[in-house]
Amino acid sequence: MSIKVGIDLGSTAIKVVFLENREIVWKKVVPTIPGQAQIANDLISEGLSETGYSPDQLNDPVVTGYGKNLVHDAGKVIDEVSANALGVFLLSDHKARTVINIGGQDVKVIRLSESGKLIDFKMNDKCAAGTGRFFEVAGRILNTPVDDFGDLGQSSADTVNISSTCVVFAESEIVSLMAKGIERQPIIRGLHESLARRIAGLAGNHDIEDAVYLDGGSANNRGLVAAIEDELCRDVHVLPYPQFSVAYGAARSLDSTV
Numbered sequence: 654m655s656i657k658v659g660i661d662l663g664s665t666a667i668k669v670v671f672l673e674n675r676e677i678v679w680k681k682v683v684p685t686i687p688g689q690a691q692i693a694n695d696l697i698s699e700g701l702s703e704t705g706y707s708p709d710q711l712n713d714p715v716v717t718g719y720g721k722n723l724v725h726d727a728g729k730v731i732d733e734v735s736a737n738a739l740g741v742f743l744l745s746d747h748k749a750r751t752v753i754n755i756g757g758q759d760v761k762v763i764r765l766s767e768s769g770k771l772i773d774f775k776m777n778d779k780c781a782a783g784t785g786r787f788f789e790v791a792g793r794i795l796n797t798p799v800d801d802f803g804d805l806g807q808s809s810a811d812t813v814n815i816s817s818t819c820v821v822f823a824e825s826e827i828v829s830l831m832a833k834g835i836e837r838q839p840i841i842r843g844l845h846e847s848l849a850r851r852i853a854g855l856a857g858n859h860d861i862e863d864a865v866y867l868d869g870g871s872a873n874n875r876g877l878v879a880a881i882e883d884e885l886c887r888d889v890h891v892l893p894y895p896q897f898s899v900a901y902g903a904a905r906s907l908d909s910t911v
Contacts, residue, residue, distance in 0.1 A: 654710055659900035659903035660900060662721055663719060667684075667718075669697060672904045677901065712907065715906055741902070745890070752866050753852055753866070755784060755870075762776075791844055813835060823847075845877045849883065865885065872895035
């Protein structure tokens with residue numbers, strides 16, 4: 654029995670998956686800190702311990718993400734856009750045509766053909782506003798766990814306009830709104846709507862196909878999903894484990910013909 658290993662060394666999180674017969678049998682995510690290669694090796698050891706697999710059952714890992722060149726004993730290195738496109742396409746049962754990935758430090762909009770081929774992609778990596786990192790900053794300012802943003806944003810009938818296009822100025826804007834006595838719920842809803850506008854502007858509605866999949870850790874935020882659906886006027890789908898799609902695509906690149 655051969656176990657495939659996918660490692661996604663992202664800017665804010667490191668994700669590792671084990672695949673058996675194309676299914677995820679073990680997965681884990683930890684924050685990115687210095688020493689990424691050692692952390693990845695430690696995660697693999699942890700996965701072996703928890704699953705009972707032996708080291709000789711593992712294929713050499715396929716590595717992707719911002720830190721992909723830090724793992725020198727990788728069996729294969731693949732760029733994160735290709736891994737993301739492949740992972741979402743396969744996990745969506747070949748349905749995905751547009752992938753919106755909200756990473757820790759950038760936002761990507763990826764277009765796929767009916768056969769899963771990467772057509773093109775656009776990326777905003779000039780500013781952290783509207784990325785996963787910015788949500789973490791906003792959470793600290795609002796003294797609210799990011800995991801609670803979805804429910805809190807959707808619970809508000811009111812919203813505020815977050816207009817700043819720079820994370821530093823947007824941070825000041827949130828502080829100013831709080832000083833005016835505005836509750837966190839409409840502020841969070843405003844954050845969701847601001848990011849949805851950014852995504853629509855990045856992609857352009859003519860580039861968005863109907864089979865849209867939101868990917869990355871922020872995809873678990875139901876309030877954000879709703880805001881993007883409203884902005885794009887399209888349904889937005891979320892896979893069961895959106896934070897692991899890139900690592901999954903990396904592992905599946907060993908046997909995929911897409």
